[in-house]
Amino acid sequence: MAFLLLTPYNSKAAGMNLRKMPLTEIRSTNPVRVPALALAFAIGAALLTGPARAQSAASEGQKLAFDRGKGNCLTCHVIKGGDLPGSIGPELADIKRKYPDRKDLVAILNDETRRNPQTVMPPFGRNRILTEQEIDAIVDFLQTL
Amino acid sequence: MKLQSAIQFASAAVALAALIVIGPSAIAADSIDPAADAKAFQKYFTDKFPRLELKDFVNGPYSMNEDMRRQWQEKEEFPPYEFSLEAGKEMFSTPFRNGKTYADCFPNGGIGIRQDYPYFDGKEGKVVTLELALNRCREANGEAPISYVKDDMAALTAYMAFTSRGKPFDIKIPNDPRALEAFEDGKRYFYTRRGQLNFSCASCHVQNPGERIRAEILAPALGILNAMPIYRSEWGGMGTISRRFVTCNIQTRGVPLEPQSDEYRNLEYYLSYVSNGLPISGPGARP
Numbered sequence: 001m002a003f004l005l006l007t008p009y010n011s012k013a014a015g016m017n018l019r020k021m022p023l024t025e026i027r028s029t030n031p032v033r034v035p036a037l038a039l040a041f042a043i044g045a046a047l048l049t050g051p052a053r054a055q056s057a058a059s060e061g062q063k064l065a066f067d068r069g070k071g072n073c074l075t076c077h078v079i080k081g082g083d084l085p086g087s088i089g090p091e092l093a094d095i096k097r098k099y100p101d102r103k104d105l106v107a108i109l110n111d112e113t114r115r116n117p118q119t120v121m122p123p124f125g126r127n128r129i130l131t132e133q134e135i136d137a138i139v140d141f142l143q144t145l
Numbered sequence: 146m147k148l149q150s151a152i153q154f155a156s157a158a159v160a161l162a163a164l165i166v167i168g169p170s171a172i173a174a175d176s177i178d179p180a181a182d183a184k185a186f187q188k189y190f191t192d193k194f195p196r197l198e199l200k201d202f203v204n205g206p207y208s209m210n211e212d213m214r215r216q217w218q219e220k221e222e223f224p225p226y227e228f229s230l231e232a233g234k235e236m237f238s239t240p241f242r243n244g245k246t247y248a249d250c251f252p253n254g255g256i257g258i259r260q261d262y263p264y265f266d267g268k269e270g271k272v273v274t275l276e277l278a279l280n281r282c283r284e285a286n287g288e289a290p291i292s293y294v295k296d297d298m299a300a301l302t303a304y305m306a307f308t309s310r311g312k313p314f315d316i317k318i319p320n321d322p323r324a325l326e327a328f329e330d331g332k333r334y335f336y337t338r339r340g341q342l343n344f345s346c347a348s349c350h351v352q353n354p355g356e357r358i359r360a361e362i363l364a365p366a367l368g369i370l371n372a373m374p375i376y377r378s379e380w381g382g383m384g385t386i387s388r389r390f391v392t393c394n395i396q397t398r399g400v401p402l403e404p405q406s407d408e409y410r411n412l413e414y415y416l417s418y419v420s421n422g423l424p425i426s427g428p429g430a431r432p
Binding site: 074086088113122127129 | 342348357358359
């Protein structure tokens with residue numbers, strides 16, 4: 001099990017990426033090949049507005065943070081709702097109070113070695129482990145902690 | 146971060162800064178001081194874990210706390226590596242087709258010599274590890290080499306380690322600029338970050354020994370090779386030093402090197418030398 005610890009494995013739910021796609025892109029996909037569930041998610045997401053939308057980004061962020069092939073943040077951090085956390089980094093709690101400016105969180109995720117050259121936290125943005133949008137979603141999630 | 150780990154982190158950072166080499170070209174052979182490096186290295190770990198004796202470090206993750214130590218003691222009652230030890234003994238004493246045996250290739254018939262490997266071979270100008278020497282022995286006797294990462298190699302090295310248990314690592318660095326450069330190269334490899342995840346070996350085994358990475362407890366770099374080869378429950382089998390190096394490289398999403406490439410040989414030379422004085426404890430068992 002733990003041998004997979006840092007190697008990617010694909011646990012992405014089929015609908016997850018589609019949910020973020022703009023509707024036009026979804027329309028241009030052959031509808032027969034879009035799984036019904038994913039389509040339902042996509043339409044659902046498009047209908048969401050305001051706070052509901054932010055909530056969905058945060059839950060998407062949580063998935064990305066916990067996914068071993070993506071953020072895999074639990075390798076090092078205790079995070080509410082996650083199993084088998086490591087102890088290398090500090091517990092991620094009370095983040096909104098500690099980092100009221102989301103730019104600071106984006107920077108930490110992008111490349112923490114700029115703040116602390118000795119850190120072992122991977123430079124998720126710089127090394128393209130996560131895309132800008134994925135980092136955004138994870139930051140949304142962090143702000144709920 | 147808990148205060149204690151914050152302090153540990155800070156001291157790790159200081160030690161690392163002291164150990165890290167600025168740049169490959171900046172190293173002149175006469176500024177390489179393996180003895181001083183080994184002393185500083187051992188002190189870093191004994192300061193970090195004041196309750197452990199030097200010899201305790203050879204049990205890897207099992208040395209890191211009471212709970213783990215108990216698990217280790219329980220495991221040693223029915224050692225999971227026993228099958229490999231038996232197989233290794235059998236292989237070791239079975240003659241090659243030419244009638245010779247492994248014993249003919251090694252000093253003292255190969256018994257009780259694990260602590261002397263790797264050594265620097267002045268003729269070749271390179272580091273020779275035990276795994277490499279075993280395959281060279283096979284080839285010199287007309288046998289095909291065996292995989293560095295599979296069971297047969299683990300079995301042979303398990304047996305040779307077992308006959309050397311308790312003997313302190315006694316790695317020598319002759320006064321030869323090539324030997325010093327090999328040591329320095331291994332050290333550089335150890336402290337250089339690589340892979341998409343940007344880890345060096347030291348990120349995990351110097352900065353974070355005793356911490357959990359997911360559910361696994363990280364072994365300290367001091368004594369990290371003394372127990373090799375190891376049976377890992379997680380692998381459901383044995384692993385050689387080569388296998389462990391490759392695995393750790395893959396975990397950081399780096400590109401692993403060929404087993405027994407010059408870099409890995411130098412890395413093993415460095416890691417073994419800085420553990421001089423600590424007893425061979427292999428074969429080992431791990432979670």
